Amino acid sequence: MKILVLNGPNINMLGIREPTIYGKENYASLIAKIQNYANERGIELKILQSNHEGVLVDAIQESYKKVDGIVFNPAAYTHTSVALLDALKAVGTPTVEVHISDVSKREDFRQISYVREACIATISGHGTDGYLEAIDLLVEHKKSKK
Numbered sequence: 001m002k003i004l005v006l007n008g009p010n011i012n013m014l015g016i017r018e019p020t021i022y023g024k025e026n027y028a029s030l031i032a033k034i035q036n037y038a039n040e041r042g043i044e045l046k047i048l049q050s051n052h053e054g055v056l057v058d059a060i061q062e063s064y065k066k067v068d069g070i071v072f073n074p075a076a077y078t079h080t081s082v083a084l085l086d087a088l089k090a091v092g093t094p095t096v097e098v099h100i101s102d103v104s105k106r107e108d109f110r111q112i113s114y115v116r117e118a119c120i121a122t123i124s125g126h127g128t129d130g131y132l133e134a135i136d137l138l139v140e141h142k143k144s145k146k
């Protein structure tokens with residue numbers, strides 16, 4: 001099983017940015033945590049973070065038919081990007097939307113998620129554990145399709 005883990009803008013600033021909202025764990029330790037979790041389960045990961053919408057679109061397109069699932073925290077682009085929604089629809093890869101914070105309890109402008117329509121599930125407000133839950137969901141999803 002192969003999974004693409006995609007993180008959008010400012011996720012590289014974890015640990016520094018608004019720790020009361022996003023926690024004190026930094027990006028490197030988030031990646032180490034996800035990587036260990038995947039290694040223990042024999043799952044191959046491709047991990048990418050970008051502050052640029054087009055780079056995220058490219059990564060989704062390039063993953064076409066190469067991965068079994070996508071764990072995606074589009075960060076602020078969640079609330080603005082039709083291009084990311086269209087990219088996910090184009091490849092049709094099972095995708096789980098992840099947010100570290102509980103976006104449902106935040107500002108009005110965070111209540112819209114364009115990508116959600118193309119995702120099999122959304123995990124929001126479970127901190128960085130949400131990424132691990134997303135991996136589990138993709139594994140279960142793959143099993144259910146066999």
Ligand code: DQA
Pocket residue numbers: 009010011073074075076077078098099100101102103110
């Ligand atoms: C976020 C929530 C978004 O609203 C915000 O723009 C982010 C991070 C989260 O992980 O909680 O950058 O996706």
